[in-house]
Amino acid sequence: MPAITRPRGTNDLLPAESGLREWVLATHARVAGAHGYELIDTPVFEATEMYERGTGAGTDVVEKEMFSFTDRGGRALTLRPEGTPGVLRAVLSAHLDQARRPVRVQFAGPMFRYARPQAGRYHEFWQLDIEAIGERSPALDAEVIEVAWRFYEALGVTGLSLQVNTLGDLEDRLRYRAALVEYYTPLQDQLCEDCRRRLGVNPLRLLDCKRDAGLVAAAPHIGPSLSPESQSFFAEVTTLLVAAEIPFQLNPRLVRGLDYYAHTTFELWHESLQGAQNALGGGGRYDGLAEVLGFPPTPGSGYALGVERTLAVCREQGLGPAPRREQVVVLPVAGTDIPAAAAVARQLRAAGITAILDASDRRLDRRLAAGARHGARAAVLVGADEAAAGTATWKDLDSGRQETATVADVAGALRLLLTGQ
RNA sequence: GUGGCCAUAGCUCAGCUGGUUAGAGUGCCUGACUGUGGAUCAGGAGGUCGAGGGUUCGAUCCCCUCUGGCCACCCCA
Numbered sequence: 001m002p003a004i005t006r007p008r009g010t011n012d013l014l015p016a017e018s019g020l021r022e023w024v025l026a027t028h029a030r031v032a033g034a035h036g037y038e039l040i041d042t043p044v045f046e047a048t049e050m051y052e053r054g055t056g057a058g059t060d061v062v063e064k065e066m067f068s069f070t071d072r073g074g075r076a077l078t079l080r081p082e083g084t085p086g087v088l089r090a091v092l093s094a095h096l097d098q099a100r101r102p103v104r105v106q107f108a109g110p111m112f113r114y115a116r117p118q119a120g121r122y123h124e125f126w127q128l129d130i131e132a133i134g135e136r137s138p139a140l141d142a143e144v145i146e147v148a149w150r151f152y153e154a155l156g157v158t159g160l161s162l163q164v165n166t167l168g169d170l171e172d173r174l175r176y177r178a179a180l181v182e183y184y185t186p187l188q189d190q191l192c193e194d195c196r197r198r199l200g201v202n203p204l205r206l207l208d209c210k211r212d213a214g215l216v217a218a219a220p221h222i223g224p225s226l227s228p229e230s231q232s233f234f235a236e237v238t239t240l241l242v243a244a245e246i247p248f249q250l251n252p253r254l255v256r257g258l259d260y261y262a263h264t265t266f267e268l269w270h271e272s273l274q275g276a277q278n279a280l281g282g283g284g285r286y287d288g289l290a291e292v293l294g295f296p297p298t299p300g301s302g303y304a305l306g307v308e309r310t311l312a313v314c315r316e317q318g319l320g321p322a323p324r325r326e327q328v329v330v331l332p333v334a335g336t337d338i339p340a341a342a343a344v345a346r347q348l349r350a351a352g353i354t355a356i357l358d359a360s361d362r363r364l365d366r367r368l369a370a371g372a373r374h375g376a377r378a379a380v381l382v383g384a385d386e387a388a389a390g391t392a393t394w395k396d397l398d399s400g401r402q403e404t405a406t407v408a409d410v411a412g413a414l415r416l417l418l419t420g421q
Numbered sequence: 422g423u424g425g426c427c428a429u430a431g432c433u434c435a436g437c438u439g440g441u442u443a444g445a446g447u448g449c450c451u452g453a454c455u456g457u458g459g460a461u462c463a464g465g466a467g468g469u470c471g472a473g474g475g476u477u478c479g480a481u482c483c484c485c486u487c488u489g490g491c492c493a494c495c496c497c498a
Contacts, residue, residue, distance in 0.1 A: 005471090008489065060496055064422070082498090115496065116422070117489090125498055194495075208496085257497060267497095281498060306498030333456045362450080369458040383456055397458070 009123025056259025281305030333383030
């Protein structure tokens with residue numbers, strides 16, 4: 001009978017890796033928390049319609065990448081491909097924005113997209129997300145970008161490139177769209193097949209095309225299409241970034257793949273991520289999204305960062321939590337010493353020490369070696385002598401020093417050794 | 422969704438134009454060593470050669486299908 005296999009495009013988080021991810025998640029929660037972003041959690045599946053209307057029916061995500069299903073009651077549901085619409089729905093339906101503006105929330109969780117898996121691209125992947133909802137201000141956009149920047153700074157990641165652009169408001173975008181159509185229409189027969197199709201559907205996407213790079217280079221920029229208000233809004237954002245000493249590149253070709261972005265958009269690129277998967281994350285302002293979802297018009301700004309890609313960069317740069325060897329292995333000398341050794345382990349745990357009881361019937365020297373190899377900082381031996389005297393023998397596996405004392409004294413000595421207090 | 426490369430012990434890999442019993446290093450287990458580790462020596466376990474089918478006297482090797490990974494598109498996290 002063939003063994004069950006892991007579904008395509010998914011990953012198991014094994015113990016060897018879980019510490020690194022925990023560290024990344026905790027660092028993000030701390031940095032975002034320091035900026036006032038509070039934890040929120042929303043369902044992993046939502047109404048399919050929310051993404052069709054919010055994310056946009058014409059986007060690749062909605063068109064061909066969603067894990068959609070109907071439940072037994074006939075409801076059309078989708079495993080969330082992105083977090084923003086769900087969070088906005090949760091915040092607005094709970095009227096959080098009535099009590100306080102902006103509402104600052106953060107979360108981490110799995111997302112699902114059915115795209116062909118590749119390194120850094122999976123069917124199930126995790127995102128770190130913050131959203132600032134209820135206020136339309138360039139300062140908030142700059143803040144969102146800064147949180148992402150400070151997060152990677154806190155991890156110690158280097159080699160980041162921050163790409164920033166503005167898409168203006170809805171009217172600006174319509175003007176820009178018209179300008180692009182005007183530019184591209186006479187060149188239609190020079191375009192690649194995809195771009196010719198997209199010209200009618202979503203002309204902004206043509207700016208993404210790598211095949212038609214030559215034509216893209218000469219395409220009109222959005223600048224002239226922006227209203228004076230949009231221009232000054234964006235100027236304010238960049239001024240604040242400069243003041244915060246966050247280096248960025250203005251990238252007029254930066255077009256995000258989701259429909260709802262307006263005004264500020266940004267992506268974080270990393271040089272070491274291979275090929276097309278070079279974006280660690282991105283985000284921007286989504287002032288029109290609430291209305292599309294059927295809520296009162298409410299501005300918002302936020303980002304999503306890829307956890308797996310962040311982990312890849314951390315691995316490559318040798319970043320991670322400070323190695324901690326805070327466990328102790330408790331070794332009964334003989335099988336008959338197991339109850340006494342278990343009691344000692346129990347007392348150590350009560351004193352706050354991580355104690356692993358090795359009750360296997362291997363030879364003592366093998367067990368001692370195995371304990372050291374697997375990261376124990378100290379070993380505690382309990383044999384007939386110790387059991388009779390109510391003591392234990394503890395050994396510092398780095399220095400080799402060892403002594404026998406009462407279990408309470410051993411616990412104290414180990415705590416000092418492990419935590420320095 | 423399109424095209425290409427790949428899949429052999431827990432891990433990293435070798436395996437000749439298709440030939441008998443599929444190897445190495447490392448890890449794991451045991452002994453040398455009745456209560457003291459990272460070394461050494463000796464031994465042992467561990468493989469449906471990703472799965473299924475085909476060609477052949479004979480397939481890890483050739484062909485087909487499937488599954489999974491990777492790469493390039495596409496797109497993004």
